[in-house]
Structure formats: C-alpha cells, structure tokens
Amino acid sequence: MEVNFFDKVYAVVRQIPYGRVTSYGAIAKSIGMAKSARMVGWAMTSCKNDDTIPAHRVVNRIGLLTGKHHFSGSNLMQQLLENEGVSIVNDRVQNFDTIFWNPEELK
C-alpha cells in the first residue's frame, strides 16, 4: 500500500535528535517533496492529533519559530526548545547552522 504523506513527515520528525532542529524544506526533501515544504507545515498542523510529534524542533529555514503561534500559549515552543538547551532570541534559534539536523544525514 502507498505510504501516506503524513506518516512520512511524522516518521522524520520523530527521529530528530534531542536538542537539534530541522527545517520544513529539509523534511520535505527527505520524503521526496522538496517543493512542498508548505505541505510539511500543513501536516504539522494536524500533528495535534499526534502528541508524540516534537513539532517544536521543526522551524523554517533560518531558524525562525514561525509555528510557535500554533502551540498552546504564546511561548510554549520556545520553552520546549530552551528546555533542550537551544537558545532562542527574538523567536529565532541561535547557532542554527550548528544544531541543525539534516534528515538525509541519518540515511
């Protein structure tokens, strides 16, 4: 049977190491939909049905917490990241190039 697009996204997000982050585009590319990063974000919107998805580790290409507003409260996403040792300043991940995790790197 065909694998659902959502399942692929979730599978990748679940593999993001502790204290690391990645981008929507990187995920999209790893599942064969590099041009559909928007769909990744769209899939994350439905992640509220899956509380096992560390969506807070997924940010946009420059480390901006574009999806923080979708979390409960207004700073939960940032709190979760800082709890893992990720520095956030002005809704942006510091040392993004250092803590960035490439999904294809695992393969």
Add this chain to the structure above:
DNA sequence: CCCATGACTGAAG
C-alpha cells in the same frame, strides 16, 4: 473551475 490561504523556499536587490 476559480480564488484565497497557509507552521515554506529560493532568487534577486
């Protein structure tokens, strides 16, 4: 079918 929207990205200035 057409149009608007969205947790995006790349290119150009």
Add this chain to the structure above:
DNA sequence: TCTTCAGCCATGG
C-alpha cells in the same frame, strides 16, 4: 538578514 516576487500543493468556499 530583510523585503519582494514567484513557485509550490492541499484544503475549503
């Protein structure tokens, strides 16, 4: 890094 423009694709009216 920021702003603007265009491409991207699923969903909903």
